[in-house]
Amino acid sequence: MTETTRALRSDAERTVRTILEAAERVLSRNPAASMEQIAEAAGVARTTVHRRFASREALVAAMTAWATRRFAEAIDAARPDTAPPLVALYQATANVLRVKIDWGFAMSRALSDDPEVARVHADVEERCERLFLRAQEAGVMRADVDPLWARRVYYALCHEACQERDGDPEILAARVVDTLLRGVGTGAGLA
Numbered sequence: 001m002t003e004t005t006r007a008l009r010s011d012a013e014r015t016v017r018t019i020l021e022a023a024e025r026v027l028s029r030n031p032a033a034s035m036e037q038i039a040e041a042a043g044v045a046r047t048t049v050h051r052r053f054a055s056r057e058a059l060v061a062a063m064t065a066w067a068t069r070r071f072a073e074a075i076d077a078a079r080p081d082t083a084p085p086l087v088a089l090y091q092a093t094a095n096v097l098r099v100k101i102d103w104g105f106a107m108s109r110a111l112s113d114d115p116e117v118a119r120v121h122a123d124v125e126e127r128c129e130r131l132f133l134r135a136q137e138a139g140v141m142r143a144d145v146d147p148l149w150a151r152r153v154y155y156a157l158c159h160e161a162c163q164e165r166d167g168d169p170e171i172l173a174a175r176v177v178d179t180l181l182r183g184v185g186t187g188a189g190l191a
Contacts, residue, residue: 016052018042020066023059028105035059060109067106068117070099072124080127085135086177092131093158094173100162101169128154141181154180 022042026033035056039046053059074095080088100107132147132154141150157179161172 015044015048016062017066019044019049019052019059020063023063024067024103024105027060027063031105060106061114063103063106064109064117065114067099067103068120070103071096071107072120074099075124075127080131081134085131085138085140088131089135089140090173090177092128093176094169096158097161097167097169097172097176100158101165101167104162104165150180 019038019042023038026038026041030037035049036046038059039049042049049059053062075092077095078088078092080092083091128151129147132141132151135141136143136145136147141147154176157176161167161176164172
């Protein structure tokens, strides 16, 4: 590959990323926004957007795939299979919240028909399952807690944390993990 080819490819990748990021901003505010509005927000011609994405649906599909890759990278960066479970849980939470807040529109479409998106989500779910089992084995979570139930509660907490669009992902992650592991009660039971 020549230096010129590499520069052109790099420029094309930057353009695509600029369009995807602009589309996320625009569609988050107005899900019915046009390709022309997205092009304007990206600072490119409408024809540039259409050259890269044949239709609005193709653009949204590309956004979903892009955000899903960022989601998987966020999990990878937390080292869920090797870092101490509590550290991995906190870091995965902060990383995922960052992606979900920054790419909220695209992530809300992450349950698409795209087999690659489905594969990535299945892989992330499997890794989360292993992390929760490691956390239980390490005594971070009680042994009598159903790991499936704990994951569902965790996912719900993460979803709620993402509603704070301007929240600091680090603070929100601490809140999610603290609520998951210690709850909100005083320790008094039903009996």
